[in-house]
Amino acid sequence: MPPKVKFQKEEIIEAAVNITREKGISAVTAREVGAVLGVSSRPLFTYFDTVDELKREVFDYAKKLYQDYVKEGLTAEIPFLGVGQNYIRFAKEEPELYKYLFLNPPVGVNGSAMEVLRLSQELVRESLMRIYHMDGDTADKYFRDLWLVAYSLTTLIVTGNCPYTDEEISALFTEFSVSICKAYKEIPGLPEGNFDKDAIFRAIIKE
Numbered sequence: 001m002p003p004k005v006k007f008q009k010e011e012i013i014e015a016a017v018n019i020t021r022e023k024g025i026s027a028v029t030a031r032e033v034g035a036v037l038g039v040s041s042r043p044l045f046t047y048f049d050t051v052d053e054l055k056r057e058v059f060d061y062a063k064k065l066y067q068d069y070v071k072e073g074l075t076a077e078i079p080f081l082g083v084g085q086n087y088i089r090f091a092k093e094e095p096e097l098y099k100y101l102f103l104n105p106p107v108g109v110n111g112s113a114m115e116v117l118r119l120s121q122e123l124v125r126e127s128l129m130r131i132y133h134m135d136g137d138t139a140d141k142y143f144r145d146l147w148l149v150a151y152s153l154t155t156l157i158v159t160g161n162c163p164y165t166d167e168e169i170s171a172l173f174t175e176f177s178v179s180i181c182k183a184y185k186e187i188p189g190l191p192e193g194n195f196d197k198d199a200i201f202r203a204i205i206k207e
């Protein structure tokens with residue numbers, strides 16, 4: 001009779017996730033997973049043909065975990081702000097999973113960051129339209145602009161290069177939020193991309 005498999009698939013995935021959290025996705029190898037479980041690498045190949053298949057499970061775990069952060073953010077009084085805050089919290093609390101999800105996804109997964117942007121836009125669009133009295137297209141562009149700010153900050157955070165405190169990050173978001181909202185409200189054609197930028201700059205300089 002073949003030997004009884006000691007570990008279940010979920011336990012192997014959990015071990016790979018914990019290795020990723022501690023050392024990064026590149027540290028996930030059959031030998032490392034086996035060492036964490038206290039066995040040889042053989043149990044891994046009972047459920048996965050390759051280590052890359054296991055790494056894809058880690059990616060899916062990170063994606064689901066991020067979605068949980070987003071759902072929590074949506075319960076905030078201002079949902080889009082809650083999503084932004086939880087996006088940054090995810091980067092701080094799960095830096096290696098963030099990097100695997102947004103900066104270095106597995107082969108065959110393209111544009112994961114843009115995919116998450118589109119998903120987040122869909123989730124917060126209604127609240128932006130209602131709170132800020134925007135149409136859907138303007139709400140999407142407004143969120144896109146702020147998400148790009150958040151993406152820049154979280155990249156600095158997970159790479160250990162963020163010089164800003166939590167208070168400074170909050171202030172930055174407020175500045176960008178007010179500036180972008182005011183611009184979309186007051187500059188004719190800006191949301192559609194057909195505004196007269198030269199005339200706008202001339203008016204700003206005169207002031």
